[in-house]
Amino acid sequence: MHLTAEQIIPILDTCLQAEYFFHDTAKPARLLETLDDEDQAFIIDWVRRIASTNIELGFRFANMAPQVLARMDHALIEGWVLQAVGEYDCSGLRPALAALEDIDLFMSQGRERTAGCLFEDQVGVLSHFVQGLSGRGLKLAQARFSYTDSETIFLPGVIAHLSERRKNFQLYKANVAHLWAQTRFGTFWPGLATLIAGYPDPKRALTTFHALEVVRLDARINRELPGLYREMRMLRRAxxxxxxxxxxxNLTEPLTSSDATVWDSVALLPRASGISFLPAPTCYQGRLDPIAVDEILEKRIPREKALFRYSLKELAEEANQEQHETQNAPSFDVRIQPDDSLPEGLCIEITLDDRPVAPPDNVNKLITSIIQDFGEIPDEYLVPTGPGEYNPRDFAERNSDDVWSGSYHEEGAFIYNEWDYRRRHYRKNWCVVRETGVTPIYDDFVPRTLDKYSRLLIGIRKTFEALRDTDHRLKRQSFGDSVDIDAFVEAWSDAHTGRETDDRLFTRIHKEERDIAVMFMVDMSGSTKGWVNEAERESLVLLAEALELLGDRYAIYGFTGMSRKRCDIFRIKEFQEPYGREVKARISGILPGDYTRMGPAIRHLTEKLKESDARTKLLITLSDGRPEDYHRDYEGVYGIEDTRQALLEAHRYGIHAFCITIDEEGADYLPRMYGVANYVVIHEVRKLPQKVAGIYRKLTTR
Structure with a gap:
């Protein structure tokens, strides 16, 4: 419906709060009257959205928008506005107004902003893509250009080389695929940088080696992922x-063979260096940075060697317990055979004194990573660690820079975006999160809790014991610890009737492991003071006792804060930390704090869960109320929508969220945040400790 100026004025008066800010809305109303229905609705909607952030910005936009429509379409105007609002979030009103008025600069970047793909928008999808590929797990991070250090794939913040956003996303995907192939198929090895440096012209040698590897890796991708390779070829044509x-x-024809390796590229390097004109770089190949790879290898190789040897020690101890034997010098061997039917493309068999042993998934991943670096398992890796030779925690500690990326507000603080539902966009770098430890209180809280719930704890322990890892005997295996009688009889019969026999004649024990990592996010706001705080702490004690028996990986963090600039995360127990005296004292030390700004806490703990290699990842919140903060801007719909968006972000990384609350009104807002089936309301605070273990059992067995 077309609006007249008289109809538009009260709309602008309301959203621009003309009664208080004394803006004359008659002029922009007359300008908007000249627009068609679609443009009118578009501009008025954006005036509302901008004014929800800043009235002056909204008023300036209302005056400028009609003339801007003559130069930009709706999509470009949206990008122009969001840039200005982002400037307001980060730098204040004056830079935001300058960004709004500098239309020419924005127009010069228009194609990049409309057709281009932003890394921050696509990183979730690309992370899922790279996680689905075989080989060592890779992280994604933003950089000025595309390359990999063999553990992280670095991509530019925006790709806008092509006219369509879909094609620019395909280019991102092709970049990821090619850089993954470099790590998966052996482009990097210890000594590559030294090899390149030994040539008279190292820069040209590196360029030539890269061009050779592009040929080899393209052939591998074509065989492994033919559909993706077709997209890559279309990009090259584009x-x-x-x-x-x-x-x-003719020179590189051998590199397209299925058995070609990086050493074939190395062998061709001297001849290829003599060619006058190398092929032009492909659109997706990125750069090679052997020095960055060497820096990573210097850390990874000793770490993985120690972890692998320690894992062999554990396997030997476990095997000896099962065989009721003592073994002074266990002899390990690893047999590796290609097998396209398996996710990693390799069949890995570990034998201990010629007896096959079944390594857990984390050891298989370790083997895959070592093979990617060396092409085999070196002999010195097959010697288990001796007593006191190695502590796994020496390699588990990480500097914060290894885990987090992005801008720091100050040392020890992390910056997160926040979802503004009124804009339908994020506020950039809006919330400041600081992580500290809970001050431990060494008292008798834990013993008192165990005594108080002693009968309940007996039942919990019995229930959780039944959930522990179970052993299953797999039949018809190619190797194993005993003969499969049924398979043997069939094979004997086949042999005597002239039919082909099956060599799967063994059975072996397969341990089905619970591969779960759960993060407990505990509300430490001021409203938990009293019974709620005590019930939360008691629940954590009972859960910890049960989970120690079950063997699931778990961490406990509390959260509270006051305003977006002080979002506090309290470390109670980390994943690798034992449940000992210190953790028990921290549980006792959980005290009520300030407010409940949930979005930043969820985003922070999501980052921690992303680091886990568990198959199942849970984020369980214990809370007593809806999201809120000191400033009213986080109350009501805003806080609920930001929390919901943070949970959607977590879900994109395969993290399942659940909320346990004692808020009687929880059913009014929790379905919007968590989904209809992903929360439970406990109507009596005192029953929380009795209920929480049962809820966890149902969550992890459904």
Whole structure:
């Protein structure tokens, strides 16, 4: 419906609060009257959204928008506005107004902002993509250009080389695939940087080696992921990349063989260096940085060697217990055979004194990573660690820079975006999170709790004992610890009737492990003072006792805060930390704090859960009320929508969220935040400790 100026004025008066800010809305109303219905609705909607952030920005936009419509379409205007609002969030009103008024600068970047793909928008999808590929787990991070250090794939903040956003996303995906292939198929090894440095012209040698590897890796991707490779070829055509010269194609033909390795590229490097014109770089190949890889290898190789040897020690101890034997010098061997039917493309068999042993998933991943670096398991890796030789925690500690990326407000603080539902966009770098430890209180709280719930604890322990890892005997295996009689009889019959026999004649024990990592996010706001705080602490004690028996990985963090600039996360128990005297004292030390700004806490703990390699990841919140903060801007719908968006972000990384609350009104807002089936309301505070263990059992067995 077309609006007249008289109809538009009261709308602008309301959203621009003309009664208090004394803006004359008649002029922009007359300008908006000249627009068609669609443009009118679009501009008025954005005036509302901008004014929810700042009235002056909204008023300036209302005056400028009609003339801007003559130069930009709706999508470009949206990008222009969001840039200005982002400036307001980060730098204040004056830079935001300058960004709004500098239309020419924005127009010069228009294609990049409309057709381009932003890393921050696509990182979730790309992370899922790279997680689905075989080989060592890789992280994604933003950088000025594309490359990998063999543990992280670095990508530019925006890709806008092509005219369509879909194609620019495909280019991101092709970048990821090619850089993954470098790590998966052995482009990097200890000594690559030294090899390149030994050439008279190291820069040209590196460029040539990279071009050779592009040929080899493209052939591997074509065989492994033919559908993706077709997209990559279409991208090359979109960039009008010239066909390599015949001399180059003839030289590199051996690299397209299925058994070609990086050493074939190395062997061709001297001849290839003599070619006058190398092929143009492909649109997705990025750069090679052997020095960055060497820095990572210097840390990874000793770490993985120690972890692998320690894992062998544990396997030997476990095998000896099962066989009721003592073993002074266990002899390990690793047999590796290609097997395209398996996710990693390799069949890995570990034998101890010629007896096969079944390594857990984390050891298989370790083997895969070592093979990617060396092409085999070196002999010195097959010697288990001796007593006191190695402590796994020496390699578990990480500097914060290894885990977190992005801007720091100050040392020890982390910056997160926050979702503004009125804008339908994020407030950039809006919340400041600081992580500290809970001050421990060494008292008798834990013993008193165990005594208080002693009968309940007996039942919990019995229930959780039944959930522990169980052993299953797998039949018809190619190797194993005993003969499968049924399979043997069938094979004997087949042999005597002239039919082909099956060599799967064994059975072996397979341990089904619970591979779960759960993060407990505990509300430490001021409203938990009294019974709620005590019930939360008692619940954590009972859960910890049960989980220690069950063997699930778990961490406990509390959260509270006051305003977006002081979002506090309290470390109670980390994943690798034992449940001992210190953790028990921290549980006792959980005290009520300030307010409940949930979004930043969820985003922070999501980052921690992302680091876990568990198959199942849970984020369980213990709370007593809806999201709120000292300033009213986080009350009501705003806080609920930001929390919901943070939970959606967690879900994109495979993290399942659940909320346990004692808020009687929880059913009014929790379905919007967590979903209909992902929360439970405990109507009596005192029953929380009795209920929480049962809820956890149901969550992890459904």
């Amino acid at each position: 960039f009008n990349e010239p066909k390599p010269a015949e001399e180059w194609r």
